[in-house]
Every structure is written in structure tokens, then in C-alpha cells.
Amino acid sequence: MTNALRKILIQHLRTEELFGIRDVPMTVTQALTLGRQFAGIGATAANTSPQGNVGSRVERGAVSHPTLPRGAEGDRGGSPKAGFAPRPSNASAEANLARLKILDDSKVKGCTHCELHSGRTQTVFGQGSPTARIIFVGEGPGYEEDKQGLAFVGPAGQLLTKMIIAMGLTRDEVYICNVVKCRPPGNRTPSAEEILACSPYLHEQIAIIQPEMIIALGAPAAKTLLNTAESIGKLRGRFHQYHPPISEPRAQATGSGRVPQPLGRGTDELSASAAYSTVNATPLMPTYHPAYLLRNPDDKRKVWDDLQLVMARMGLGVKTAG
Numbered sequence: 221m222t223n224a225l226r227k228i229l230i231q232h233l234r235t236e237e238l239f240g241i242r243d244v245p246m247t248v249t250q251a252l253t254l255g256r257q258f259a260g261i262g263a264t265a266a267n268t269s270p271q272g273n274v275g276s277r278v279e280r281g282a283v284s285h286p287t288l289p290r291g292a293e294g295d296r297g298g299s300p301k302a303g304f305a306p307r308p309s310n311a312s313a314e315a316n317l318a319r320l321k322i323l324d325d326s327k328v329k330g331c332t333h334c335e336l337h338s339g340r341t342q343t344v345f346g347q348g349s350p351t352a353r354i355i356f357v358g359e360g361p362g363y364e365e366d367k368q369g370l371a372f373v374g375p376a377g378q379l380l381t382k383m384i385i386a387m388g389l390t391r392d393e394v395y396i397c398n399v400v401k402c403r404p405p406g407n408r409t410p411s412a413e414e415i416l417a418c419s420p421y422l423h424e425q426i427a428i429i430q431p432e433m434i435i436a437l438g439a440p441a442a443k444t445l446l447n448t449a450e451s452i453g454k455l456r457g458r459f460h461q462y463h464p465p466i467s468e469p470r471a472q473a474t475g476s477g478r479v480p481q482p483l484g485r486g487t488d489e490l491s492a493s494a495a496y497s498t499v500n501a502t503p504l505m506p507t508y509h510p511a512y513l514l515r516n517p518d519d520k521r522k523v524w525d526d527l528q529l530v531m532a533r534m535g536l537g538v539k540t541a542g
């Protein structure tokens with residue numbers, strides 16, 4: 221084994237350890253194959269990696285597109301982007317930041333569109349890069365988030381930070397937000413009414429930032445963004461497509477005392493009340509919420525598998541320099 225390959229393998233294992241994965245469910249041969257793929261040597265990704273899906277390039281910004289798993293709705297209907305567009309200029313970043321601030325200041329901070337406003341300390345809009353390539357979307361603020369006004373700063377947020385670092389990124393390079401911007405009492409799951417009322421803000425954030433990838437953390441985020449009632453267990457592990465709504469669901473949801481159905485049927489109702497764009501779709505990977513992983517650490521491996529799919533698709537990976 222060359223020094224370079226050894227270094228890559230060590231870094232890969234350290235990354236997994238950082239993320240909290242201590243088991244290595246692969247043979248030495250598979251590990252070596254994985255290392256070769258990370259190094260961009262030899263074998264194709266799709267048929268030789270432990271999960272059959274790890275990319276063949278590692279440098280950030282690489283434009284190779286490994287074979288993608290089939291069966292995901294979006295992947296059946298179209299191919300991944302043919303190459304990453306150059307990242308927006310500083311002027312775009314400033315413009316996006318200004319638009320996000322206007323949305324937050326003029327609509328979200330004073331919002332009373334659902335009952336959650338009555339129990340909040342403050343709204344939690346979201347934070348990160350206004351030109352992020354990846355948006356992480358969670359469920360709603362918890363105790364710490366409500367106190368600090370920042371998304372994912374509690375224990376689940378700390379695990380999310382590890383996930384982001386394991387991907388070779390920093391929190392400043394991605395954008396992090398939630399489906400609902402006010403804390404549900406007792407950290408309960410937001411209701412369908414609350415999600416319906418708040419999700420237009422999320423759609424607007426995504427429209428402003430225009431990420432290349434959305435990672436939906438947990439069932440409420442995945443169901444809301446994919447307009448589906450499928451369980452997170454069935455959704456995760458493959459790419460889907462996020463289609464932005466053309467009309468604003470909330471305007472119809474709150475206009476005349478209409479009562480949305482529970483989550484799942486509620487999202488079905490979304491499709492009845494809002495049109496969804498069939499163009500401008502964004503790849504979306506659903507995976508488990510970090511709070512769920514804190515209770516079910518054995519599923520960290522599945523999340524890491526999901527994140528590696530994203531890394532492969534985006535040309536992210538283990539840094540070999542240094």
C-alpha cells in the first residue's frame with residue numbers, strides 16, 4: 221500500500237470516527253477499493269464500493285458524476301446537473317443575504333400565522349452561507365435554538381456539526397434551517413397546520429439560495445419538501461427531486477379557516493392546493509434527523525451512507541492534501 225493510499229484510508233476512518241461510527245463493516249479488500257476510489261484510482265464507483273455508490277473523485281469542486289442509484293423519482297426523470305455552475309460572486313452573496321434578511325425581518329420575525337408564535341422566545345430563521353451548495357433542513361427549533369435564535373445549536377446541532385465536518389465542510393459553508401421557525405411546545409413534532417403555515421418561508425429560502433443539494437433531516441422535512449406521506453425509512457438512501465411550489469400554499473391554508481389534514485394527508489392536501497414546478501428541480505437526499513441518531517446511534521451508519529452518496533454526487537470527499 222502506498223503512503224498516499226494509507227493516508228487516505230486513515231483519514232477516511234478518522235472521518236467516520238469523528239461522525240461517531242466505530243464499526244467497519246467491510247473487508248480489507250473493500251476498504252482498499254474504497255481508498256482507491258477516493259484517490260481516483262481505477263475501479264468505477266457503482267459496482268465495487270461497499271454500498272455500490274461511492275464516488276470516484278475526491279477533490280472538492282470535481283465535476284465527475286458517479287453512477288447514481290436508480291429508483292429515485294427524480295433520477296428516473298432526468299439526469300444530474302451536467303456540471304456544477306461556478307459559485308455566485310460576492311455580489312450575489314450580498315444580494316442573497318439581503319433578500320434573506322428582508323424575508324426574516326419583514327415576514328418571519330413578526331409572524332403569527334400559526335399557534336406556535338404564542339410559545340416562542342424568538343423565531344429561528346436559519347443561518348449559514350447565502351450561496352450554499354447544500355441546505356440542511358430540519359424539523360423545528362428546540363429549547364436551545366429558541367433561546368439563542370439559531371438553528372441546530374443544541375445537542376442534535378452538535379451532531380449535525382460533526383456530520384458536516386465529516387463531509388469535509390464547515391457550518392459556514394452550508395445553510396441550516398428548519399421547516400417551522402418557532403419552537404413547538406415540548407419539542408413535539410409540528411402539526412400539519414403549522415407546517416402548512418410556515419413552509420412558504422422555507423420554500424422562499426431555498427428559492428433565494430438555490431442550492432445544488434437539499435438534505436432533509438427527518439420525516440417532517442422530507443415529507444414537506446417532497447410532498448409525500450412515505451416514511452423516512454423508505455425515503456432515505458436515494459435521491460429525490462425537490463420541486464418548488466408555484467403558488468403559495470399558506471395563502472390558501474390560512475385564508476378561510478380551512479383545516480389541513482394530519483401530516484402525510486396534509487402534504488397530499490398541499491398538492492391539491494398548490495402547483496409545483498416541474499422545472500428547476502433540486503436533488504434532495506432524505507436522511508434521519510440528528511436528534512433521532514442521538515436516541516438510535518446504531519443508525520449513524522445509514523446516515524453516513526446517505527451523506528456519502530451526496531458527497532459522491534457533488535464531488536466532495538476526503539481531502540488528501542496536508
Ligand code: SF4
Pocket residue numbers: 328331332333334335336337343400401402414417418
Ligand atoms: S412557526 Fe412559522 S408560521 Fe408559525 S408563527 Fe412561527 S414563523 Fe409563523
